[in-house]
Amino acid sequence: MKSLFKLTILAAIVTVLFFAISVQAQTIPAKAWRLGLGIETGVPTGVATLGATFTLGGTARLQYGISNNFALTLTTGGYHFFPKKNPVTGNRYQSYGEIPVKIGFKEFFAKSIYLGGEIGTASEKLESGWGPTRLDLSPALGYANQHWDFAVHYENFSRHGEDSFGLVNLRVAYGFAL
Structure with missing residues (x-):
């Protein structure tokens, strides 16, 4: 698990450096709308590591x-x-997902490099139905140009009185002006 995490972080850093060297600076046009459609993969954190091996997702960002x-x-x-498979029973744990809705910001502090932050809620979808809704906090570090957006972000899902869990993901998105 630690190797997959390190590989994900290394891939994100190499991607950001590669594109930072080869592409011109990106700024966000003031008073302009953009839409980015992304795929994400990474590793679970916290109590999610007990029953899950990796994460895969898709996001849309306005x-x-x-x-x-x-x-x-x-x-x-x-x-x-x-x-994962339960080592005691040999059966796999229940599959589940999180469906987030978040608001946030992106601030470019260097040529094409940004810091982001989001806050919102995430609803848990279980094989057997819906689970609880949790607070979702997500800081990010990314690289973006006119069309592509690469980011490493951490998602933390928490609920009062429960253990929190999350994921560390690499997001690759294609964006365009609206």
Whole structure:
């Protein structure tokens, strides 16, 4: 599990560095809308590591440029946690997913490199129905150009009185102006 996490982080860093060297600076056009459609993969964290091996998801992010370097975002989509086998019974744990709805920001602090942050809720989807809704907090570090957006982000799902869990994901998205 630690090797997969390190490989994911290394791939994200190499991708960001490769594109930062070869592409011109990206700014967010002020008063402009963009839509990004992304795929994400990574590893679970916290108590999710007990029953899941990796995550895979898809997200859509609507972005509005407040200035040339700062944007507000609205993100939704879904993350699937792929289950492990229970070592005692030999059966796999229950499959589940999280469906987030978050608002946030992206701020470019260097050439094409940004920090992001989002807050919202995530509803749990179980094989047997719906689970609880949790607070979803997500910081990110990314690289974006005119069409592509690469980011490493951490999602934390928490609920009062329960153990929190989350994921560390690499997001690759294609974006376009609306």
